[in-house]
Amino acid sequence: MSSFRDDGALALDWVASYLERAGELPVLSQVEPGQIRAALPASPPEEPEPFEAVLRDLDDVLLPGVTHWQSPRFFAYFATTGSEPGILAELLIAGLNQVGILWRSSPALQELEELTLDWLRQLVGLPAGFHGHIEDTASTGVLASLAVARMLHPDRRVVVCSEHVHSLADKAARLLELELRKVPVDDQFRLRPELLELNDACAVVATIGTTGAAAIDPVPAIADRCQTTGAWLHVDAAYAGAAAVCPELRHHFAGWDRADSITVNPHKWLGVPMDCSALWTRRPEDFRRAFSLVPEFLQSSDDAVNLSEVSIPLGRRFRALKLWAVLRCYGRAGLQERIREHVRLAALFEEWVRGEPAWEIVAPRHFSLVCFRREGSDAENERLLERVNDSGEVFISHARLGDRYALRLAVGNFRTSEDDVRTAWDVLRREASAL
């Protein structure tokens, strides 16, 4: 094997060049299912190959199969950013290769995880008293939180949420054998609290920033109801939570400080590469009771509480290092600046849509997501979406809001400029005229 330093210089150069040219590549991969696999050998090599060969095939074979989440013109789902300090921190994480199975297996991992989650708690304006740790995704965080709720209320096998809840709640409920009761939403796609029936519910999942429309459930009213019945309140702010870094957007988060658990994904809108999902709880002792199992082979003489005692997997990566690197290299000011710019760009796009005949906005915009459509049928809008994405110039996605098909433009990549958003609008209008 050639030297790590030489191979590393090649890998670093590859990533630097990739970031420079990501904006020139078709955003949505244009390959057919099976095409990438068919272009690779069906069996592993017998003898060692140089790392350069890996880089060469990454360019020649894999890259056409990459949908460019790092492109400034990625506007689908919720756009994300693997920021520069976050990327380099992943190199450090892999170099150290810490395996957090208990405190002593990596004191730095555990203590930095608890510290950075407390930093992030302060940044988003949550009060003291929330204990945080990192999960891979919000799916796992919700699963863990609902498992705790089920333990606390063994006779209540219902979880309540809005009909716009993310599918993670369906999956968690299925795994935990709980019934998921979906409450209708109002004309702004918010859970209607007057329809809440919580007597048999162990938990409510409220969302601040739903996947479809970034709608905001009425958390204060829901928290009141949970307080009465003792139901666990989980707030899913996986996407929107980042916005709470800006004081002027914090009113959208009224009441979330009353939650029993909260998820916010720094890998969505805070520049941390996939994966890094923050889970805070005001009831860490309940989490510990639900998950703690310290087998003999992990018993040690220190008194530390291990993070594996409050979550599902035993082993964890040193994800805190990338969160720490991003929080330091941007600082509060740098994160606020990017979030404000994304909100400004989304507002601008919204204004363009509102100003154009035959186009309409179909949901209130609170953050950096715009839901809109063009006049015509759902099928026509779907066809428009396909044409736009097939162009490779931008990538947007869709949602079903009420009984209508909606197009979604989500600003969230740190490299996105006003020009990129204007390109999206130009492509949309061009493809609409061509239909």
Added chain:
Amino acid sequence: MSSFRDDGALALDWVASYLERAGELPVLSQVEPGQIRAALPASPPEEPEPFEAVLRDLDDVLLPGVTHWQSPRFFAYFATTGSEPGILAELLIAGLNQVGILWRSSPALQELEELTLDWLRQLVGLPAGFHGHIEDTASTGVLASLAVARMLHPDRRVVVCSEHVHSLADKAARLLELELRKVPVDDQFRLRPELLELNDACAVVATIGTTGAAAIDPVPAIADRCQTTGAWLHVDAAYAGAAAVCPELRHHFAGWDRADSITVNPHKWLGVPMDCSALWTRRPEDFRRAFSLVPEFLQSSDDAVNLSEVSIPLGRRFRALKLWAVLRCYGRAGLQERIREHVRLAALFEEWVRGEPAWEIVAPRHFSLVCFRREGSDAENERLLERVNDSGEVFISHARLGDRYALRLAVGNFRTSEDDVRTAWDVLRREASAL
């Protein structure tokens, strides 16, 4: 922010230097609980800081809190390796920042994941017909497999395993509300198949290479019994599975080809940085039935089956890229060479222990783990372990085997040499004499 290329060169140099000096640092971190956190600011910075500041604090503040899993003298738990190609692949993964939520969100991620798991299947000698995907840890893989078993046998709420099963089975059973029935082991710490009672069992978890003693459950006999009752058979070979890359060790895996699902962790003994746990199943359609939920916002016109439909989290990292890099840069021959060398070193250590009065081997050695103890009480052996680990020269761990406290020396780091194993033996004897 300074340039990515400049910061990257610093980060790369940091990792290269770290790998060069990892062997000189105290293997087990010597800090007290709370010490690392107390040395860091309680609040995040307001303004951006340079990436260099992160690297400086990594050296000055965090490194004393790192237990060096990359040290050649790490012999605790199961020793692992973040190999050079694996580390650099993590840099690429973060640079690309793929989020695998469905096929089209990254065709390369999904197809490379399926391909590399098929490569690995071939390397460990499993037959065609197993479909593989990657989970974060074996905990998640077992949880998913048992969820499928529960779905298939809704009236059987029991999972059967040996009393030496990893605590992951306890955690999964608790989450799935299944009863875990532990079967006694024989004098080689293997499940006693004549004690299996499976009429009410939805699944059996058999282990090849238990955590305590790397014991091998009698999988062929267990598979026979599962076949009769229809119970799902999961084989946990998280550590030992790597050894199946060597044909001369493959007899230990007799019968695992009859399992319904199998876990092997490339992040343990195959050089892949944390995290990368392989999960194969002969019944991917059952997994899909248990986990598939494709919400509206993810529906697309292609026909691809998405990996999120066979596992718990919706989003996944591009972990396949590091597995691919490692399999290519070592090749079958390179992996075999390292596993054989580790088995040779463990056999050598075993021989030294057997040849020394007052020391004994307490479990059969099949792979690269040696379980041993010194004459005297459990408390004396525990005290010996503490002295050895406090020296910082090597790090070993322990297990309870039967009614006795055992010391464990696990060879598994690619950088470990015969000199390192000899150092472990020297330190053990030195500290034993000093007791």
